[in-house]
Amino acid sequence: MIIAIDGPAASGKGTLARRIAAHWALPCLDTGLLYRAVARDVVAASFRPADPWAALAAARGLDLAGLSDPDLRTPAAGDLASIVARIPQVRAALLSYQRNFAAQPGGAVLDGRDIGTVVCPEADVKIYVTASAEVRADRRLRECLARGENVSFEHILADILRRDERDSSRDNAPMRPAHDADLLDTSDLDIEAAFDAAVGLIKRKIGQQGA
Ligand SMILES: Nc1ncnc2c1ncn2[C@@H]1O[C@H](COP(=O)(O)OP(=O)(O)OP(=O)(O)O)[C@@H](O)[C@H]1O
Numbered sequence: 619m620i621i622a623i624d625g626p627a628a629s630g631k632g633t634l635a636r637r638i639a640a641h642w643a644l645p646c647l648d649t650g651l652l653y654r655a656v657a658r659d660v661v662a663a664s665f666r667p668a669d670p671w672a673a674l675a676a677a678r679g680l681d682l683a684g685l686s687d688p689d690l691r692t693p694a695a696g697d698l699a700s701i702v703a704r705i706p707q708v709r710a711a712l713l714s715y716q717r718n719f720a721a722q723p724g725g726a727v728l729d730g731r732d733i734g735t736v737v738c739p740e741a742d743v744k745i746y747v748t749a750s751a752e753v754r755a756d757r758r759l760r761e762c763l764a765r766g767e768n769v770s771f772e773h774i775l776a777d778i779l780r781r782d783e784r785d786s787s788r789d790n791a792p793m794r795p796a797h798d799a800d801l802l803d804t805s806d807l808d809i810e811a812a813f814d815a816a817v818g819l820i821k822r823k824i825g826q827q828g829a
């Protein structure tokens with residue numbers, strides 16, 4: 619079973635993807651980490667993140683062992699990631715890894731922006747997770763403060779809105795729900811309630827396929 623989870627920044631995709639993967643004992647890939655790591659490597663090599671040649675070289679040479687770097691989780695790393703993610707050659711270079719991950723026997727859960735539309739258009743289940751920008755900023759703020767980062771709500775909200783705009787306006791694989799995705803607005807749902815709602819959607823979808 620392949621489960622595609624997409625949605626805007628800090629909507630809770632990753633949290634849901636990990637919970638769903640654990641529930642169905644499936645491997646899970648946070649595809650945003652790939653773009654974050656490419657951006658980190660471009661900047662570390664002293665190039666601009668928008669430099670297509672440097673970004674393509676970084677994508678081709680990506681060390682997948684380096685994805686657990688906690689620095690990749692910061693808002694600054696997400697902002698840089700959304701710049702390299704606009705480069706079509708970078709997206710193409712990361713595609714086969716994501717598709718191979720999804721093609722594992724038994725399936726997988728992947729979360730990102732274009733999983734249901736481009737990476738796994740044949741996914742068995744597609745969920746597009748949303749929440750209002752203010753709710754997302756509040757969640758991200760709490761997460762950053764817990765990590766000891768010195769950030770403001772206004773700064774995080776601006777970062778989220780900028781990233782949403784970049785991700786949804788790019789020509790190549792823009793962020794948007796697949797035509798056959800189920801929408802899940804978690805603005806008024808805590809993590810547990812969002813998980814329960816997602817499990818309900820998945821069971822309904824699997825039931826429909828089996829019928
Ligand atoms: N339904 C929810 N209610 C409250 N907090 C939530 C909920 N879902 C996720 N969170 C919290 O919100 C923050 C963002 O969640 P998460 O990292 O899963 O989002 P994301 O969409 O994967 O983010 P990004 O796109 O930036 O990687 C985390 O601190 C997470 O614990």
Ligand SMILES: Nc1ccn([C@@H]2O[C@H](COP(=O)(O)O)[C@@H](O)[C@H]2O)c(=O)n1
Pocket residue numbers: 627628649650651653654696699700701703729730731732733781785
């Ligand atoms: N499938 C994807 C996943 C991510 N991106 C880009 O990476 C940025 C960081 O992603 P997070 O999920 O970790 O927030 C994101 O803003 C996108 O620009 C992508 O394009 N496609």
